[in-house]
Amino acid sequence: MPGSGKTTQGEMLAKKYKVKWYSLDSWWWRLKQKHFKDADHKAIRKKLGEKVKSEAIKKLISNERFIMEGIDLVEMYHENPSAKKLIINEPMIIMGLSAIRSGIRAGMRNKNREGGESWKELYWMSILNIKAYEPQVKNIRKDVMKLPKPDIREFQL
Numbered sequence: 001m002p003g004s005g006k007t008t009q010g011e012m013l014a015k016k017y018k019v020k021w022y023s024l025d026s027w028w029w030r031l032k033q034k035h036f037k038d039a040d041h042k043a044i045r046k047k048l049g050e051k052v053k054s055e056a057i058k059k060l061i062s063n064e065r066f067i068m069e070g071i072d073l074v075e076m077y078h079e080n081p082s083a084k085k086l087i088i089n090e091p092m093i094i095m096g097l098s099a100i101r102s103g104i105r106a107g108m109r110n111k112n113r114e115g116g117e118s119w120k121e122l123y124w125m126s127i128l129n130i131k132a133y134e135p136q137v138k139n140i141r142k143d144v145m146k147l148p149k150p151d152i153r154e155f156q157l
Contacts, residue, residue: 001099001102001127001129001133001134001137002071002072002102002103002106002125002128002133003101003104003105003106003107003108003109003125003129004102004105004107005102005103005123006069006070006071007025007056007069008097009021009069009093010067010068010069012024013093014066014067016056017065017067017138018116019066019067019068020064020067020142021066021067021069022056022059022066022067022068022069023068023070023088024052024056024068024069024070024071024072024073025069025070025071025072027052027055027070028048028049028052028070028072031048036125038078040082048113049072053072053075053076053080053083054085056068056070056072056073056076057076057080057082057083057086058085058126060083060087061086063121071133073087074133074136074137074140075111075136075142076131077136078136078139082085084106086137086157088144088147089138092144093149094137094140094141098128099126099129099133100126100130103125103126103127103128103129103130104125105123106121106125106129107121107123107125107126108121108122108123110125127128
C-alpha cells in the first residue's frame with residue numbers, strides 16, 4: 001500500500017542483486033510533469049494511468065531481470081487478466097504495514113510534494129488505503145495461497 005516501504009525495499013533489493021529498478025509511481029509523476037501540468041481532471045488521470053500500466057506490461061513480458069514496485073501493480077492485477085497471469089507467476093513481496101500506518105507515512109511524504117494537499121494528505125491517504133487497497137492486497141494474498149507449493153516467508157524490516 002502507499003507508504004508501506006515499497007520504494008525503499010525495491011531500491012535496496014535492486015542494488016543487492018545488481019538489477020534495474022522500476023517505480024510505477026515515478027513513471028506516473030514523470031508523465032504528469034511532461035505532458036500535463038494540471039492533471040486533476042479524471043479523464044487525464046485515467047489516460048496517464050493506462051500509459052503507466054501499458055509500460056509496466058511491456059516490461060513484465062520482456063526477458064529483462066528487474067525489480068518493479070508500485071501500487072499500480074495491485075490495480076493491474078485486478079483489472080487485467082493477462083497482467084494477473086504475469087504478476088502472480090513472479091516472485092513478489094507484499095509489504096505488511098497496516099493500512100492506517102502506511103497511509104499516515106504516505107500522507108507525510110506527499111504533503112511536501114508538488115500538488116500535495118498539506119495535512120489533508122494524512123487523512124485521505126489512510127482512507128484510500130483502507131477502502132481501496134487493503135481489500136485488493138488481501139485478495140492477492142489469497143490467490144498466492146492457492147498456488148501449488150507457494151514459497152511464503154515472513155520477515156521484519
